[in-house]
Amino acid sequence: MPFPSPRLRLIAVDMDGTLLDGAGRIPEALWPLLDRLHERGILFAPASGRQLATLQRAFSDHASEMVFIAENGGYVVQGGAEVSSASMDPSFAVSLLGRLRELARRGADIGVVLCGKRSAYVERTDADFLAEARKYYAKLEIVDDLRAVDDQVLKVAIFDFADAEATAPAFDDLQSTHQVVVSGHHWIDIMNTGVNKGVALARLQESLGIARAETAVFGDYLNDLEMMDAADLSFAMANAHPDVLARARHTAPSNVESGVITTIGKLLDGPG
Numbered sequence: 001m002p003f004p005s006p007r008l009r010l011i012a013v014d015m016d017g018t019l020l021d022g023a024g025r026i027p028e029a030l031w032p033l034l035d036r037l038h039e040r041g042i043l044f045a046p047a048s049g050r051q052l053a054t055l056q057r058a059f060s061d062h063a064s065e066m067v068f069i070a071e072n073g074g075y076v077v078q079g080g081a082e083v084s085s086a087s088m089d090p091s092f093a094v095s096l097l098g099r100l101r102e103l104a105r106r107g108a109d110i111g112v113v114l115c116g117k118r119s120a121y122v123e124r125t126d127a128d129f130l131a132e133a134r135k136y137y138a139k140l141e142i143v144d145d146l147r148a149v150d151d152q153v154l155k156v157a158i159f160d161f162a163d164a165e166a167t168a169p170a171f172d173d174l175q176s177t178h179q180v181v182v183s184g185h186h187w188i189d190i191m192n193t194g195v196n197k198g199v200a201l202a203r204l205q206e207s208l209g210i211a212r213a214e215t216a217v218f219g220d221y222l223n224d225l226e227m228m229d230a231a232d233l234s235f236a237m238a239n240a241h242p243d244v245l246a247r248a249r250h251t252a253p254s255n256v257e258s259g260v261i262t263t264i265g266k267l268l269d270g271p272g
Contacts, residue, residue: 116151198226
């Protein structure tokens with residue numbers, strides 16, 4: 001589908017299933033593209049359920065030029081300065097952690113990550129779970145009791161070794177006060193109401209004076225839905241969840257075809 005090529009000032013891009021290749025790596029072709037974007041004054045913003053420290057590590061050579069929308073929009077940082085954040089009520093977090101501990105005791109094969117501003121924290125220590133958690137959390141501390149952690153909690157992430165979409169309805173009773181978001185095939189994120197990538201992006205646009213018409217977004221999964229509404233140029237990857245494909249205005253080639261990079265190139269150079 002052809003798309004217009006407006007004056008771009010901001011590009012927000014999901015990571016897993018969107019920017020990252022089939023092996024979970026940042027394509028090498030992104031680095032010279034980031035240089036081009038910087039030369040043109042276009043901000044590049046990874047928008048992910050991942051931890052801020054993980055995103056900063058992945059883009060260490062370009063971090064000072066970028067905006068990071070971390071923790072599914074719960075923590076936004078530009079140039080080391082906080083743009084916005086949303087901390088969870090400590091009493092709710094303790095109650096939720098107790099509930100998840102009981103769920104695991106009853107046989108659910110889940111691991112819990114308490115996502116704070118300073119670090120992420122886990123109790124479960126088996127190699128399989130830690131391998132999954134360390135993919136997304138560069139700062140990860142093992143503690144005896146998550147309920148005793150002293151940090152501002154941004155979200156509670158649950159890794160389900162079975163199927164996150166099938167398990168998520170078990171938390172439907174929380175939807176009146178909090179969000180339960182399936183952010184991957186195995187991940188469920190529980191956050192404050194009103195926290196998502198779209199809200200975070202809208203706040204960033206407002207703080208920088210950037211319009212929807214000057215913004216492009218790319219995503220593939222359910223935690224990208226609201227972000228599709230925050231930009232006139234919204235792209236679902238060809239491999240995206242059906243709900244994301246229905247929400248976006250345009251489709252980009254899949255992540256294994258470097259769809260983000262080729263589409264941004266067309267936005268910079270024109271579709272011709």
